[in-house]
Amino acid sequence: MNIQQPAAKVNWATGNLEGKKVSKTVRKLKHLEGVFADEEAYSSMDPETVVYEVEVLEQEQPGKEGGLLFGTSYLYPGKVGDEYFMTKGHFHEKRDRAEYYWGIRGSGLLLLMDEQGVTTAEQVFPGSLHYVPGHIAHRLVNTGSEVLAVGACWPSDAGHDYGSIADRGFTARVKESGGKAATETG
Ligand code: M6P
Ligand code: ZN
Numbered sequence: 001m002n003i004q005q006p007a008a009k010v011n012w013a014t015g016n017l018e019g020k021k022v023s024k025t026v027r028k029l030k031h032l033e034g035v036f037a038d039e040e041a042y043s044s045m046d047p048e049t050v051v052y053e054v055e056v057l058e059q060e061q062p063g064k065e066g067g068l069l070f071g072t073s074y075l076y077p078g079k080v081g082d083e084y085f086m087t088k089g090h091f092h093e094k095r096d097r098a099e100y101y102w103g104i105r106g107s108g109l110l111l112l113m114d115e116q117g118v119t120t121a122e123q124v125f126p127g128s129l130h131y132v133p134g135h136i137a138h139r140l141v142n143t144g145s146e147v148l149a150v151g152a153c154w155p156s157d158a159g160h161d162y163g164s165i166a167d168r169g170f171t172a173r174v175k176e177s178g179g180k181a182a183t184e185t186g
Helices: 039-044 163-168
Strands: 022-028 050-057 068-075 099-105 108-113 119-124 129-132 137-142 148-155 172-177 180-185
Touching (some): 108 129, 119 172, 137 148
Antiparallel strands (some): 022 050, 050 068, 068 148, 108 119
């Protein structure tokens, strides 16, 4: 029998993925127009500021039915005005597709919003495990002072629907208030 190398290596302390099929996406402030509430603070900041990076093991072609994708998101600490750095967030294009998230490093919140616009939040910390059912939009928020690294595994045909988020936004925001993270709805 021919013993082969695995598809990739994961550093479980940092989340870093290493492998031939690992892709990397960098999301800067300039890619996040309209995401943060304080537009004045947003336009006063350097558009090249990196907000988060995503590594994805594309063992299957994105879009292909039946496979799984695996990734790590690295969300840097920072704020736009008093609102913490966050990911764009998305529904799945194929709405019924679910996903797992798990905390690796740092601390933050996972915002979960249903199609009626009801948002809940879960604490994210090293070892936290989050099940995101289908039909639920998901966004990470870094409320800490170090990088928030979060692992994810999702169906390769799930796709990303950012448009619905861009149109209506999430119905909750996470801001610093009196030195602490507070959620704001409405
Ligand atoms: C996780 C997964 C990816 C997603 C990434 C960044 O790794 O959910 O599918 O792309 O986070 O989040 P977003 O797409 O919302 O920017
Ligand atoms: Zn997803």
